[in-house]
Amino acid sequence: MYKHIIKIISFFFLFYTTSFAQSSISPETQICLSCHEIVTPGIVKDWKAGLHSKVILKEALSKDPLSRKVNSSLSFKNKDIVIGCAECHTLNPESHKDTFDHNGFKVHIVVSPKDCAVCHSKEVEEYEKNLMSKAHINLKNNPLYDKLIKSSLEPNPNILSENDACLACHGTKVEVKGKEIRNTQMGEMEFPILLGWANNGVGRINPDNSQGACTSCHPRHSFSMEIARKPYTCSQCHKGPDVPAYKVYSVSKHGNIYSSKKNEWNFNNTPWKVGEDFKAPTCATCHVSLLVDTNDNIIVERTHQMNDRLSWRIFGLIYAHPHPKDSDTTKIKNKAGLPLPTELTGEFVKEFLIDEKEMEKREKKMKSICMACHTSSWVESHFTKFHNTIKTTNEQTLEATKILLEAWEKGVANASCIFDEAIEKMWVEQWLFYANSVRFASAMGGADYGVFEKGRWYLNKNIQNMKDWLFFLLKKK
Template sequence: MRQTGLLIGLVFLTAAWAADGYAAKVSPATDECIGCHISISPGIVADWERSRHAETSPGEALKQSGLEKKVSSEKIPEQLLAYAVGCSECHTMNYDKHQDTFEHNGYDVHVVVTPVDCSTCHSQETEQFSRSMMAHAYGNLVHNSLYQDFMKSVNGHQTFADMTTALQPPDDQTTADSCLFCHGTKVEVKGTQTKETEFGEMTFPILSGWPNQGVGRLNPDGSRGSCAACHARHQFAIETARKPYTCSECHKGPDVPAYKVYDVSKHGNIYNSLKHQWDFKKVPWTVGKDFTTPTCAGCHMSLVVDEEGQMVAQRSHEVGDRLPWRIFGLIYAHPHPTSADVSNIKNKAGLPLPTELTGEPVGEFLIDADEQFKRRKTMQKICLACHGEGWVNGHWARFENTLRTSNAMTLTATQILSSAWKQDLVRGLPHNDNVFDDLIEKMWVEQWLFFANSTRFSSAMCGADYGVFENGRWNLSKNIQEMNDWLQIHTALRKR
């Protein structure tokens, strides 16, 4: 009898929540959050209302089977199963592990929702992402002395006095607004502030390095990365992640022109022309039916099947899985590193680089030929869903030839710079000085960072203009002439 009473009570409560118009039942805590936030931050509530998180409870989602299943965690805590994934479910999750947790109207709320919080329901994606270079983008940059010199030479404040310029170190806000915007900041709690709000006085944490959605962000619960880098809050819509605009936020260039190359490629053209006919929501994604040319996600991350439901590629949040090479030259293109954390790599000359300045890859930190073969096959299997083998092999032979020729043009530029260092025309490596702050050094950086990269990205992803006159081979050859002219003139001046 008592039980029936309770049940009737529950039904009433459910009816009250359902009356809000949400497909899934909302928890009492989230109901309270929405009660206030619908007027404080209506944009956030409306966005969330359109999300699958508002539509489906984890309990319902777990009932899905096979490739359609969107929650990869085997076990989800009991108290979360029956309700929509709402404000409270994400923003109070693991509250005791978060430095940024604050008391908020009777709840322990944190601002920064981290990969560990998402992993309660999406453990596989989180685990894979943690093994990707993107999750390590902060440390790979900040814990590398050479890249720190580079950062300083780009972001530092330059002054002019007595006919000479000097470089002051950059301030923290500039660094956060520059390199760390994409690589990720370190978000820390720097105290609290009390504010008068329309609901009375409230206290909030003061965060440094905030806002930020860099891929390798260091979070106040000790975790790495931001899922919101690709899954914009609060819709977390799969369509957004699958479209190239998401990746373009960071992969545009001129050092990393993947998006520009894609945009002018045949694949990009067909995407731009015909995307309104495609289905960006469907999971799994059927090649030929839901999309007819790949987006960035299609080649690098997506779960792709054919019309019979046969697997073409497994979804991967560890983007290295399909990459035999690291075509981003440091300073030469080289086999992909074995570990996503590359901050401990040292070459034989003692520099924190995966290649020698003379071009040889530092083998002990890089994948071997067998692993390269495996990854090449994984990527090529996707191409083969739409192309013949001759097409794919022909493309690949050309691409790998470009790796060799663009590396050779980097070597030539490095030889010219080494000669300038050796003759003491500028201070550099032999003097333990910053190697990025003189004119000829900056020309050298452009050789490998802009022109060789652009040429390789164009070759890998079929956007020919970026391999020739737009930061491509034209610039590779012209830059060598300019560097050599600089060398000849300064050698002659020295002799006089």
């Protein structure tokens, strides 16, 4: 069987050497391709469609600073090659617990941000400051999360249920649990057994102990910037009732224009030129991309931190609040000792949050993006409404919290778990669904998502339901 494999490899090695010499594929990657063209043709086709297969490192380095997407200094000795299978899957083998012997190579399955940093160190450094990079540990190390999943998933959720639920977006912990022999088209081969795989969650814990997954936004194996710049990518995790960003964007005027005109736009240019490459923003426009005007003047620099254009954190927690200073939010404790950035009554835990000066700086960045297309009066009016929405939604959440606190105080609800009783679930919906929906609608022009589609109507209705339920519980008592 192995003689058969060697013959196949030799044939394809010769084929790729002659047919793809122009592409400067390394000999190691050519060997990978010779088998994987047969066993995983979809992967190979996808890779061929991406820039990694088309641009040699020397060419990538020669681009002007605004257009360059790689480090100015690279550790690859041979810069006359493209980035292929071997360049990623054989990097840093000693640090990857999932490294295994595979046809003469030390290969690892999970390519991590540490691997990507060889060419994209700035992006990886920025991403480490992003809350997304810590999405797994911030969730799993929060004691309230354990209570939430037991009341949300099933009484005793197992790791597979958890990986298929919250950790699908927040990221699993990928661990090696031994090895196994599998039958393949090339015969029997040994592979590592991975728990928590497959997963593209933004805060995934990788076998080399790094955090994050670049493939959340740049999926394997084309790693397309176009895909990352389109809103469908973000919708994977930002679409549900708790984070309705994509739904709101879809009905917004920006979303209307995108849906109608996207086929006329250029999603591959770097830098991205406002008014020429696109006529309305996508998620990436406002939160990530390097933008220039028609004279190539920089509007905002590229960022993979993402929250450095955001002053307010408007979803996921009980009250909207200034963004945390640190991407590791497990450090945050309020006066009651709870792992929350606010008190239950809404006061900010300022020690752990950015100050007003930093908030102003971040909002100024966002406004500069808006003003590439809008007048200052339009932009200022928009942010005035948005600030009012933060104030009023926090007030309505506080109203619901007061009802819940009264229920606990009068003994008709038990505060030992804040997620498992009917009145507590109503309270959770107040901030996790309805307040979030209103804030996203206000931030992005989401029309009915601010009113009847889980908006202000439901905020007020839910308060009345909680009052009625409390009255019922007190009468029953």
